[in-house]
Amino acid sequence: MNSDSDQVQDTVISSPENTGEEIASSCILEMRGISKQFPGVLALDNVDFDLRRGEVHILFGENGAGKSTLINVIAGTFSPDKGTVRYDGRDLSHLTPHRARVMGISPVFQEFSLIPNLTVEENLFLGREISRAGYLRKGVMSARAAEVIEMLGFDLDPKKRVSSLSRAHQQMVEIAKALLADVRLLILDEPTASLTENETYKLFELIGRLKANGVGIIYVSHRMREIKEIGDRITVLRDGRKIETCNAADVGENELVELMTGRKIDVLFPKIDHKPTRKLLEINNLTLANHVVDDVSIYARAGEITGIAGLVGCGKSELVRAVYGLETIEEGEIVIKGERILHPRPDISLKKGACYFPSDRVAEGLALERPIRENASMAALDLADFSWMRILKKLNERKLIQGIVDRLKLRPPNIERPVGNLSGGNRQKVMLARGLTRETDVFLFDEPTVGIDVGAKVEVYELMKELVGKGAAIILVSSELPEVLHLSNRLYVMHRSKLVAELTGDEINEQAVLSCFFQDDEAKSNAGE
Amino acid sequence: MVNNNLASGHLHQKEVNQLVRAISAMGLLPIMLVVLIAALSIFEPRFLGIFNILNVLRETSFLAILAAGQMLVLIVGGFDLSVGAVVALSSTVTATVMANLLGIMPDDVGLVIFAGVAAGIGCGVAVGLVNGLCVAFLRVSPFMVTLGTLSITAGIALLLTNGIPVYGMPKVFVKSFGRALWLGLPTTVYVALALVIMVWVIQRYTVLGRYIYAIGGNLQASLVSGVSTKTYLVMAYTMCGALAAITGVLLTARVGSGQATLGGNIVMLQSIAAAVIAGVSLRGGIGRVELVTLGALFLSIVTNGMNLVRIDSKIQTIVLGIIVIIAVALEEYGNRRKIRE
Numbered sequence A: 001m002n003s004d005s006d007q008v009q010d011t012v013i014s015s016p017e018n019t020g021e022e023i024a025s026s027c028i029l030e031m032r033g034i035s036k037q038f039p040g041v042l043a044l045d046n047v048d049f050d051l052r053r054g055e056v057h058i059l060f061g062e063n064g065a066g067k068s069t070l071i072n073v074i075a076g077t078f079s080p081d082k083g084t085v086r087y088d089g090r091d092l093s094h095l096t097p098h099r100a101r102v103m104g105i106s107p108v109f110q111e112f113s114l115i116p117n118l119t120v121e122e123n124l125f126l127g128r129e130i131s132r133a134g135y136l137r138k139g140v141m142s143a144r145a146a147e148v149i150e151m152l153g154f155d156l157d158p159k160k161r162v163s164s165l166s167r168a169h170q171q172m173v174e175i176a177k178a179l180l181a182d183v184r185l186l187i188l189d190e191p192t193a194s195l196t197e198n199e200t201y202k203l204f205e206l207i208g209r210l211k212a213n214g215v216g217i218i219y220v221s222h223r224m225r226e227i228k229e230i231g232d233r234i235t236v237l238r239d240g241r242k243i244e245t246c247n248a249a250d251v252g253e254n255e256l257v258e259l260m261t262g263r264k265i266d267v268l269f270p271k272i273d274h275k276p277t278r279k280l281l282e283i284n285n286l287t288l289a290n291h292v293v294d295d296v297s298i299y300a301r302a303g304e305i306t307g308i309a310g311l312v313g314c315g316k317s318e319l320v321r322a323v324y325g326l327e328t329i330e331e332g333e334i335v336i337k338g339e340r341i342l343h344p345r346p347d348i349s350l351k352k353g354a355c356y357f358p359s360d361r362v363a364e365g366l367a368l369e370r371p372i373r374e375n376a377s378m379a380a381l382d383l384a385d386f387s388w389m390r391i392l393k394k395l396n397e398r399k400l401i402q403g404i405v406d407r408l409k410l411r412p413p414n415i416e417r418p419v420g421n422l423s424g425g426n427r428q429k430v431m432l433a434r435g436l437t438r439e440t441d442v443f444l445f446d447e448p449t450v451g452i453d454v455g456a457k458v459e460v461y462e463l464m465k466e467l468v469g470k471g472a473a474i475i476l477v478s479s480e481l482p483e484v485l486h487l488s489n490r491l492y493v494m495h496r497s498k499l500v501a502e503l504t505g506d507e508i509n510e511q512a513v514l515s516c517f518f519q520d521d522e523a524k525s526n527a528g529e
Numbered sequence B: 001m002v003n004n005n006l007a008s009g010h011l012h013q014k015e016v017n018q019l020v021r022a023i024s025a026m027g028l029l030p031i032m033l034v035v036l037i038a039a040l041s042i043f044e045p046r047f048l049g050i051f052n053i054l055n056v057l058r059e060t061s062f063l064a065i066l067a068a069g070q071m072l073v074l075i076v077g078g079f080d081l082s083v084g085a086v087v088a089l090s091s092t093v094t095a096t097v098m099a100n101l102l103g104i105m106p107d108d109v110g111l112v113i114f115a116g117v118a119a120g121i122g123c124g125v126a127v128g129l130v131n132g133l134c135v136a137f138l139r140v141s142p143f144m145v146t147l148g149t150l151s152i153t154a155g156i157a158l159l160l161t162n163g164i165p166v167y168g169m170p171k172v173f174v175k176s177f178g179r180a181l182w183l184g185l186p187t188t189v190y191v192a193l194a195l196v197i198m199v200w201v202i203q204r205y206t207v208l209g210r211y212i213y214a215i216g217g218n219l220q221a222s223l224v225s226g227v228s229t230k231t232y233l234v235m236a237y238t239m240c241g242a243l244a245a246i247t248g249v250l251l252t253a254r255v256g257s258g259q260a261t262l263g264g265n266i267v268m269l270q271s272i273a274a275a276v277i278a279g280v281s282l283r284g285g286i287g288r289v290e291l292v293t294l295g296a297l298f299l300s301i302v303t304n305g306m307n308l309v310r311i312d313s314k315i316q317t318i319v320l321g322i323i324v325i326i327a328v329a330l331e332e333y334g335n336r337r338k339i340r341e
Helices: A004-014 A067-074 A097-102 A120-124 A138-152 A167-180 A197-212 A224-230 A253-261 A316-323 A346-352 A361-365 A372-380 A394-407 A424-436 A454-469 A481-487 A510-528 B011-026 B029-043 B050-075 B083-104 B109-138 B142-161 B171-178 B187-205 B207-217 B219-224 B229-255 B265-277 B289-308 B313-336
Strands: A027-038 A041-052 A056-060 A082-087 A090-092 A105-108 A185-189 A216-220 A233-238 A241-247 A279-288 A296-301 A305-310 A329-336 A339-341 A354-357 A442-446 A473-477 A490-495 A498-504
Touching: A027 A067, A041 A067, A041 A082, A041 A216, A056 A067, A056 A224, A056 A253, A067 A105, A067 A185, A067 A216, A097 A105, A105 A167, A120 A138, A120 A167, A138 A167, A167 A185, A167 A197, A197 A216, A197 A224, A197 A510, A224 A253, A224 A510, A233 A253, A241 A253, A279 A316, A279 A473, A296 A305, A296 A473, A296 A498, A305 A316, A305 A481, A316 A329, A316 A354, A316 A442, A316 A473, A339 A346, A346 A354, A354 A424, A361 A424, A372 A394, A372 A424, A394 A424, A424 A454, A442 A454, A454 A473, A473 A481, A481 A510, A490 A510, A498 A510, B029 B289, B050 B083, B050 B187, B050 B207, B050 B229, B050 B265, B050 B289, B083 B109, B083 B142, B083 B229, B083 B265, B109 B142, B109 B171, B109 B229, B171 B229, B187 B207, B187 B229, B187 B289, B207 B219, B207 B229, B219 B229, B265 B289, B265 B313, B289 B313
Parallel strands: A041 A241, A056 A216, A056 A233, A105 A185, A185 A216, A305 A473, A305 A490, A354 A442, A442 A473
Antiparallel strands: A027 A041, A027 A082, A082 A090, A233 A241, A279 A296, A279 A329, A329 A339, A490 A498
């Protein structure tokens, strides 16, 4: 067997199509009435989904709409509470990740299933090593790994450790891993989120070849251009329910966004009146110890939203985290309101009026077992409003936090409930409440709308508008392009640890941002020659 | 790309960073080992005495076996507090079985020794199995599980013997094995070497070794990749228990009696220290047995050196504690400064 595409072809040819069910056999996967309940959320609610051989079926929806739950059900990670799954003409139940892989279902998740301290080729073969009597046949595996990487046209060194690779390269390893075995159903969950245009192009070529070989592909993406380019059909999910399945050729961009959000696009993003005045935050020539941010300078002015766009893993989030002292700085300076902060720490930044809102609210934001009140006041207990001589003023605390929570329209407004019982949107509001307990005028938002529903999203945007109107400086870091495109007055673009562009006014559009990644790629390959 | 702005100022800071990275890549251990041996050779003439060297090698062997087991458990992202107690239990069980069987069949010395050793190692396997099953299936934290089995195991060892040493093992076992020299080296050195090579082969060349790394590196990813994670977790703990029990058997042969006071918590801490000094990550996924053996050598020489210059054993435990903490802190520091391309 010379290349993977041969193998794929073999598989498809040998697949059983003599079952007599002519209509069913055109679909490799049929799901009927799938429901999945998680504590507190109904992640999937009676969803139907089918996938034909040789088609690219796009899953479209906001974060938290149920896309990842659905693909996890298909990949065998979760079993559905209700509903039936037919794969290749057979009923599936008790699917495990291992069985799914054996049957030719290959998922490429956004959270990588890679082992950081193993090499690329060791990761490719994880779980299906070629061995003889328990001993690894390393030579055979090396040769096969090299073959697959060559076939994919990825620039990967099979002997390198995964932990030393950039996110884009890890993404390539993940894709190569999925294509190592016989694939009949490929799941790609935002595979291009960290790839450059060039790499994306190679991936699409590959998808074309797989389609021709009859592989069914489920493709999760937010990017309109990709959806138009490779999608055959689109299924839109919202709040765990299937809204519609349509042909990609038949729907327009705005129509899709409306289906996804249930609102008109101009209602989703508020019109913000930016009136930039003085610089409140300056980051000059910042380089982090791990070089995830390399020589970046930006500033944020009062009265405007400064966006930072970039692929996943480009260092944009680390940049603002450094202001808060959460990353080790190698060199560069951070200036808040004209005062240089030599050794940034969260408490220093808070006192200076800068507050950071982490993207991972569970890991870095909230104490889930504790009530809303304690979570909201956590960063302000040193203020005279909340304590006197280290003794808490609980009555005052309750009054102040209740006021803020009402202002943020947190529902239900009972501030004694544990945060763990709240939905994503409400959790984000508790985080925001924490920022509002102090005199804060520099807001550092890191992916503020990840995992929250549309209603809460609009409220977060409205709050940003209100804050900017009152003269706050907002830095908005987001991987969701529409968000930064619509909300920013000035937009920085980061790529591979570097700042590659600063866009203002009409320059802020999807084409301009995406081409920043491309230019850099070209420049690099030119420099390399 | 990384070195682009080397030319611009702050050279000092950069050099320090580069040095830190170079050292964390290679490991401090070989350097420290050379410095330590050189210093002791110069300042303490007794260190290079043949008797002392044999002593150091013997101690290293015991510790290396124990630490190799501990390393396997650390790599899967756990740790094993019960190894010291397993040493004590296997010692008392080995001695008790041998002494009793020798009374029944005084002529079958070979069989008596075999049964004793098997019983001793069996105890370790059993404790390891319990540890592994609890961690893998009951999902109890390794800390609590092994703390519990430590208490249970140590209790059984004391109960078996009432704290009194058990004598009456076959003389051959002690004289021709435990205290013997083969080709001028203590027998334990050969056993340790064989076991270390075995673990090395497992780590480098077998599916088992690969999965142990994978599970510690990312449990969820291994599961999703179709690795039967529970099986391999149990195997890692079981191997650790078995290796600890073998250490117990070797110590018993050396001492000449089964004692519930062999092993203990100092030994457990030493096994973790030897592994951590050798760069085994407490987060799992990283660790090589050849380096752990060097770690064991390092610790044994430190202990030996302190004995030679008559440092109080109470102070020695303080030093051990400090070494462990420094080693872990260095690992963390190195982690934070790792560069991605």
